[in-house]
Amino acid sequence: MTDVVPWLETEQTPFLLIDQQRFLRNVERLQQRISALGCQLRPHLKTLRSIDAAGYLLPDLSSPATVSTLAEAEAFADAGYSNLLYAVGISANKLSRVRALLERGVQLHILLDSITQAEAVVDYGRNHGVSFSVFIEIDCDDHRGGLPPHSALIGRIAQLLHDNGMIVTGVMSHSGGSYSATTTAEIAQAAAQECAAIRLAAEQIRELGIDCPILSVGSTPTAHFAEDLSNITEVRAGVYTTFDLVMYNLGVCTLSDIAMSVVTTIIGHNAEKNWVLVDAGWMALSRDRGTASQNQDFGYGLVCDRNGVPLDNVCVTKVNQEHGVIALPDSRTVQDFPIGTQLRVLPNHACATAAMHQHYVVETTQHQREIWPRILGW
Amino acid sequence: MTDVVPWLETEQTPFLLIDQQRFLRNVERLQQRISALGCQLRPHLKTLRSIDAAGYLLPDLSSPATVSTLAEAEAFADAGYSNLLYAVGISANKLSRVRALLERGVQLHILLDSITQAEAVVDYGRNHGVSFSVFIEIDCDDHRGGLPPHSALIGRIAQLLHDNGMIVTGVMSHSGGSYSATTTAEIAQAAAQECAAIRLAAEQIRELGIDCPILSVGSTPTAHFAEDLSNITEVRAGVYTTFDLVMYNLGVCTLSDIAMSVVTTIIGHNAEKNWVLVDAGWMALSRDRGTASQNQDFGYGLVCDRNGVPLDNVCVTKVNQEHGVIALPDSRTVQDFPIGTQLRVLPNHACATAAMHQHYVVETTQHQREIWPRILGW
Numbered sequence: 001m002t003d004v005v006p007w008l009e010t011e012q013t014p015f016l017l018i019d020q021q022r023f024l025r026n027v028e029r030l031q032q033r034i035s036a037l038g039c040q041l042r043p044h045l046k047t048l049r050s051i052d053a054a055g056y057l058l059p060d061l062s063s064p065a066t067v068s069t070l071a072e073a074e075a076f077a078d079a080g081y082s083n084l085l086y087a088v089g090i091s092a093n094k095l096s097r098v099r100a101l102l103e104r105g106v107q108l109h110i111l112l113d114s115i116t117q118a119e120a121v122v123d124y125g126r127n128h129g130v131s132f133s134v135f136i137e138i139d140c141d142d143h144r145g146g147l148p149p150h151s152a153l154i155g156r157i158a159q160l161l162h163d164n165g166m167i168v169t170g171v172m173s174h175s176g177g178s179y180s181a182t183t184t185a186e187i188a189q190a191a192a193q194e195c196a197a198i199r200l201a202a203e204q205i206r207e208l209g210i211d212c213p214i215l216s217v218g219s220t221p222t223a224h225f226a227e228d229l230s231n232i233t234e235v236r237a238g239v240y241t242t243f244d245l246v247m248y249n250l251g252v253c254t255l256s257d258i259a260m261s262v263v264t265t266i267i268g269h270n271a272e273k274n275w276v277l278v279d280a281g282w283m284a285l286s287r288d289r290g291t292a293s294q295n296q297d298f299g300y301g302l303v304c305d306r307n308g309v310p311l312d313n314v315c316v317t318k319v320n321q322e323h324g325v326i327a328l329p330d331s332r333t334v335q336d337f338p339i340g341t342q343l344r345v346l347p348n349h350a351c352a353t354a355a356m357h358q359h360y361v362v363e364t365t366q367h368q369r370e371i372w373p374r375i376l377g378w
Numbered sequence: 379m380t381d382v383v384p385w386l387e388t389e390q391t392p393f394l395l396i397d398q399q400r401f402l403r404n405v406e407r408l409q410q411r412i413s414a415l416g417c418q419l420r421p422h423l424k425t426l427r428s429i430d431a432a433g434y435l436l437p438d439l440s441s442p443a444t445v446s447t448l449a450e451a452e453a454f455a456d457a458g459y460s461n462l463l464y465a466v467g468i469s470a471n472k473l474s475r476v477r478a479l480l481e482r483g484v485q486l487h488i489l490l491d492s493i494t495q496a497e498a499v500v501d502y503g504r505n506h507g508v509s510f511s512v513f514i515e516i517d518c519d520d521h522r523g524g525l526p527p528h529s530a531l532i533g534r535i536a537q538l539l540h541d542n543g544m545i546v547t548g549v550m551s552h553s554g555g556s557y558s559a560t561t562t563a564e565i566a567q568a569a570a571q572e573c574a575a576i577r578l579a580a581e582q583i584r585e586l587g588i589d590c591p592i593l594s595v596g597s598t599p600t601a602h603f604a605e606d607l608s609n610i611t612e613v614r615a616g617v618y619t620t621f622d623l624v625m626y627n628l629g630v631c632t633l634s635d636i637a638m639s640v641v642t643t644i645i646g647h648n649a650e651k652n653w654v655l656v657d658a659g660w661m662a663l664s665r666d667r668g669t670a671s672q673n674q675d676f677g678y679g680l681v682c683d684r685n686g687v688p689l690d691n692v693c694v695t696k697v698n699q700e701h702g703v704i705a706l707p708d709s710r711t712v713q714d715f716p717i718g719t720q721l722r723v724l725p726n727h728a729c730a731t732a733a734m735h736q737h738y739v740v741e742t743t744q745h746q747r748e749i750w751p752r753i754l755g756w
Contacts, residue, residue, distance in 0.1 A: 012448075012471065014756060046699055068661075068700045070390075088700045089645035091657060092718050093390065113646055116717040144701055145646045145655050176698070267467035268491055268523045277523050279469060283446075283733060284756075287665035320554070321424055321729055322446045322466045323522055339494040340470050351699055355661060355734070358754050376736050378392060378662075 005367045009306075009342065013265040014284035016357040017344065018048075018372065019308070020364045022259035023241055027056055030223060030240050039229040042066050042085060042216060044238030047351045050360065051079045052372040053241065066236050070097045075375040077106045085109040085135060085216070087172065087236070089145055092120040099130050109169050113137040113147050118157045122164040133169045134161055135216065136205075140197035141177030141190065149197040158205040158212070170214030170233070171201040178221040182295070184251045191217075191226035199231055224252050244350040245302060249294040255302075255310050261344035262301070262353065263361075264324065269334040276326040276337045280345060282319040288352035300324065301345035301353075308344050316345055383745045387684075387720065391643040392662035394735040395722065396426075396750065397686070398742045400637035401619055405434055408601060408618050417607040420444050420463060420594060422616030425729045428738065429457045430750040431619065444614050448475045453753040455484045463487045463513060463594070465550065465614070467523055470498040477508050487547055491515040491524050496535045500542040511547045512539055513594065514583075518575035519555030519568065527551075527575035536583040536590070548592030548611070549579045556599040560673070562629045569595075569604035577609055602630050622728040623680060627672040633680075633688050639722035640679070640731065641739075642702065647712040654704040654715045658723060660697040666730035678702065679723035679731075686722050694723055 008017070034041050043057040046068035054076065058065055061080045066087050067073050073084050074097070082105065086098070090110040101108045110132055112118055118134075125132050136157055139146030147153050158168045178190035194217045205212040217226075218236030220243075229235065242260040243253040264280035282300070291298045299315035303326055314332065318325040324345070328334065337343075347353035354360070354374065362370040386395070412419050421435040424446035432454065436443055439458040444465050445451050451462050452475070460483065464476070468488040479486045488510055490496055496512075503510050514535055517524030525531050536546045556568035572595045583590040595604075596614030598621075607613065620638040621631040642658035660678070669676045677693035681704055692710065696703040702723070706712065715721075725731035732738070732752065740748040 010471070012475075012756060013469070088657060089655065091391075091643045091645050093388070093643060097390075114717060117645075120718065139648075142651075144698065144703065145648070265469045265471060267469050267495075270517075270523070273520075277467065279466060282666075282730060287667070287730060288660075289665070289667075320522065321733075325522065339492060340498065352660065352665060355699075378390060 005363065007369050008263070008363065011263065011361060013263055013342065014280040015263055016354065016360045017261050017263050018242065018360045018362045019259045020362050022257060024056060024365065026241050026243060026257060026259060030237060034223065034235050037226065037229040039232055040064065040234045042234045042236045044068070044087070044236050045072060045076065047238045047241060048354055048360070048372070049375040050372045051075065052370070054079070054081070057241065064234060066238070069378045070094060071377045072375050073101055073106070073108055077101055077104060083107045085111070085172070087111055089113060089137065090117055090121065092124065095121065095124045098132065099128060102130060107133060109133045109135050111135045111137050111172060112157070113145055115153065115157060115160065118160050121166060122160065125166055126164065131165050131167055133167045135170045135172045135214070136168070136201070138171050138173040138197055138201045140173040140175055140194040143176035144174070146173060149200040154201050155204050155208055158210050159208055162210045168205060168210050168212050170212060170216055171198050171205065172216040173198050175217070175219040175222045178219050179246070179250070181221065181250060184225055187221045187225040187250065188227055191222035192228065194222055195226065195229065195232055220247060221250050221252050239350050242350045244347045245298045246290040246294065246349055249291055249296055255346070258346050260350050260353065261304065261308065261346050263342055263344050266337055266339050266341045266343065268339065271334050274328045274334060276328060276334055278316070278324040278326065278343060279322060280324045281322045283321050284356055285316060285319060285324065285345060285347065286349070286352040286356050287319070288349040290348040298348060301347055304344040304346060306342040306344070310346065383741065385747050386641070386741065389641065389739060391641055391720065392658040393641050394732065394738045395639050395641050396620065396738045396740045397637045398740050400635060402434060402743065404619050404621060404635060404637060408615060412601065412613050415604065415607040417610055418442065418612045420612045420614045422446070422465070422614050423450060423454065425616045425619060426732055426738070426750070427753040428750045429453065430748070432457070432459065435619065442612060447756045448472060449755045450753050451479055451484070451486055455479055455482060461485045463489070463550070465489055467491060467515065468495055468499065470502065473499065473502045476510065477506060480508060485511060487511045487513050489513045489515050489550060490535070493531065493535060493538065496538050500538065500544060503544055504542060509543050509545055511545045513548045513550045513592070514546070514579070516549050516551040516575055516579045518551040518553055518572040521554035522552070524551060527578040532579050533582050533586055536588050537586055540588045546583060546588050546590050548590060548594055549576055549583065550594040551576050553595070553597040553600045556597050557624070557628070559599065559628060562603055565599045565603040565628065566605055569600035570606065572600055573604065573607065573610055598625060599628050599630050617728050620728045622725045623676045624668040624672065624727055627669055627674055633724070636724050638728050638731065639682065639686065639724050641720055641722050644715055644717050644719045644721065646717065649712050652706045652712060654706060654712055656694070656702040656704065656721060657700060658702045659700045661699050662734055663694065663697060663702065663723060663725065664727065664730040664734050665697070666727040668727040676726060679725055682722040682724060684720040684722070688724065
């Protein structure tokens with residue numbers, strides 16, 4: 001085990017640390033997997049929202065990418081990226097920002113799943129002479145938004161868009177249900193179900209004589225366990241770059257794949273209760289309790305020593321705004337955790353933890369310090 | 379009911395809205411209450427972390443205030459505020475930033491509850507010729523950090539600091555336990571207990587011939603139900619400026635006192651499930667589930683119509699990063715919630731929701747638009 005690099009010990013806590021070596025390994029792993037299945041990645045950039053990180057995920061500026069806000073779309077467009085899917089259902093009030101990006105030459109695809117939205121897009125497009133590129137959202141597992149793959153509305157929406165000069169670029173589903181799988185076989189099954197749904201939806205549109213060139217599926221779990229991506233154009237995944245404890249519980253990664261941690265300093269003890277207090281509360285860790293419903297509940301995160309080695313059964317058990325409480329297991333005492341010592345906390349949900357930070361401290365493969373700013377807001 | 383002001387309808391959603399009229403009423407209410415009890419407020423600025431908001435809370439630049447990070451201390455010092463308590467246990471690695479503020483003429487008080495921290499403060503102070511102003515943290519309800527009020531360590535720490543040229547400015551407790559009260563009588567009881575603890579702790583220090591001029595207590599619930607503040611110097615409270623659903627459940631405020639909401643747009647329906655989808659997920663609302671353990675669970679927030687009128691029993695029931703799901707009660711259908719319509723969501727926990735935003739949109743008392751930036755980071 002390498003000792004902690006000196007600059008890390010003087011960094012002001014709490015801060016979010018990215019291990020670049022693990023990050024690059026995770027990126028490479030999924031790229032190779034999806035390539036080997038004859039498909040292409042459209043990475044979801046919402047986890048880190050970082051221009052620096054995107055450089056490792058996207059082979060070139062026209063590589064497909066996914067975003068969750070128009071703020072990301074605008075920032076990635078400023079950085080030169082030109083093929084972006086805004087994967088949240090569009091509302092009419094956002095179309096002027098979409099139009100501005102299109103006019104800059106960015107292929108920004110929008111998403112919808114209702115006649116009402118399609119009408120709003122058509123109205124705005126015709127009034128402003130814009131031909132929007134649209135994905136229709138398909139619900140593959142009764143999870144969130146989208147139309148069931150057999151719904152007659154899919155064809156009606158595609159026809160409405162097509163007849164009015166809009167482009168039906170693709171169909172898209174998100175296998176959110178895969179997050180509640182209890183075995184990797186269930187994840188593979190969710191992947192098969194997602195692909196079947198999206199093939200069926202595209203078929204309906206193509207039967208109308210409308211192109212629908214892109215079939216887009218994805219979620220980090222299904223991307224890692226899909227077995228057959230035939231006829232699927234692209235796979236979306238986001239949290240795979242850093243992974244987290246939810247993904248560990250799902251069997252998608254090991255603990256030593258997790259490339260994100262929050263570095264914190266011990267600021268107090270309650271010896272009677274066997275509690276250690278740290279300077280990372282929910283402001284630094286987030287309030288996410290994603291592992292609460294899984295086979296192993298890590299509280300607000302699994303604690304590692306200052307070198308990043310996980311401490312068995314030591315979790316952040318309670319958080320306030322700037323305080324974390326680690327209620328120690330009986331096998332340990334507060335004397336093992338001297339005041340002033342650094343610890344690292346692995347996140348339940350990397351997207352939620354990253355969202356609490358304005359930048360990330362990166363330990364590069366050469367153990368140097370880099371700062372990756374986060375794109376903020378909407 | 380006034381109709382929604384036109385500029386609010388064109389603001390890009392999601393965004394955090396502050397109702398300045400309610401905000402000012404809440405501020406005035408607690409100022410008057412604490413004055414009437416012969417005491418003084420030291421507002422906790424961590425909820426909004428806003429220079430603009432602070433102007434309404436602090437009568438002048440030397441008024442006492444509380445912060446939860448050194449980033450706040452530095453930003454409020456830049457704005458001219460000069461009497462700040464950093465109310466999180468100090469660690470040695472932060473002392474150089476504290477020193478820099480002291481050298482700028484800011485009275486920045488630090489907090490500790492162990493001999494180890496006191497020794498670190500003394501060491502640093504002697505090495506750099508700095509006399510730190512210290513509060514000792516007292517645990518009044520077995521909740522988080524601090525020493526029990528009868529602990530002999532209180533005197534030992536005070537003596538150690540005093541003998542080595544540091545200033546024992548005060549004792550401080552936070553009645554975190556009041557958040558789990560089920561009646562306002564229990565809150566009043568928690569307030570009495572907190573005051574008793576802090577008086578006892580100060581007594582121990584004064585018996586050593588050490589001044590200890592400030593007796594600081596507080597939490598928003600106890601601040602509103604304390605009956606006797608005799609011998610107490612100051613009361614700290616933070617979330618009282620906007621309140622939230624946790625405070626409503628505790629009986630500290632009414633729904634129409636809540637001055638913070640997240641404005642969101644309806645982006646989809648799932649008619650079969652009776653679900654409405656909105657563009658505010660946990661990125662805008664936070665993952666806080668503070669009402670889950672209270673008498674009324676509001677999910678991820680109580681939904682109001684576009685004018686801010688609460689809709690009985692309509693809550694955000696599930697959140698993803700940029701999606702909120704409102705599973706409607708049987709009494710309502712998705713037709714009552716047209717796609718494209720704005721809604722407002724009252725927060726469970728105002729501190730957590732505000733933390734997800736980089737600025738707040740303020741509807742002033744004159745219904746004009748103001749932007750209050752938030753101080754970010756640590």
